[in-house]
Amino acid sequence: MTAREITLIKAKLAEQVERYDEMVTAMKELAEKSSEQELNEEERNLLSVAYKNVIGTRRASCRILNSIENKEVGKSDEKKVEMITSYKNMVQTEMKGICDEILSLLDKHLIPSSNDNETKVFYHKMKGDYYRYLAEFSKQSDKGDVSDKAKEAYKEAVKIADELPKTDPIRLGLALNFSVFYFEILGNPKEACLLARTAFEDAMSELDNVTEDKYKDATLIMQLLRDNLTLWADDTGAIEPEGEEVSTEAKPQEGDEPDD
Secondary structure, rough: OOOHHHHHHHHHHHHHHHHHHHHHHHHHHHHHHOOOOOHHHHHHHHHHHHHHHHHHHHHHHHHHHHHHHHOOOOOOOOHHHHHHOOOOOOHHHHHHHHHHHHHHHHHHHHHHOOOOOOHHHHHHHHHHHHHHHHHHHOOOOHHHHEEEEEEEEHHHHHHHHHHOOOOOOHHHHHHHHHHHHHHOOOOOOOHHHHHHHHHHHHHHOHHHHHHHHHHHHHHHHHHHHHHHHHHHHHHHHHOOOOOOOOOOOOOOOOOOEEEE
């Protein structure tokens, strides 16, 4: 058994028992060696799942802490507010460390070692995602810079994704997350709806050509695009895409892309 195989086993075991920090450690080790051997699809997906889970729990914590903080502000107990703010800042520092780590891996190792278009889109999309996460909790003075970097990464991914089928799950996931970026970070619902609707309708027109192995993932993300358009239409008055409800085998649990 090679050292690489041992590391993969560690990562998979960590995922099974939901010890995602240890999963990150294992997959980071492989990512740092990607110049010697590019990550295959399975390894790339394990890397994504590992980082998505460690950042996801902290993003959820920050949302809850923001809600608690907002409820306490204005009350007489200033000490309690200070404690909540301090705790939130600690979580945000952890989030920044995680984002900086994966962004460094992407820039130094993963993107330079990627050869095919699907992998390049995957990594540039991932880069946009983690800059988006940074933008979610950045101070106003820093938000513009990280938002610009997220937009730049997403746009680079979009440019390469034009070479992929319109029903490709990675291309659809990119459209989903880029549209969420426009809506939530840039506050541009018009562009968010346009991007999501175009991706949905383009994929719908070619749905009959999707290969069986990609059908479930493609239709799952298409349903997420449609769900977002329905939600955003209530806020913006945008027109929902025409067509029947997309049939999927599993209902997504989050408003982000399904686990890669």
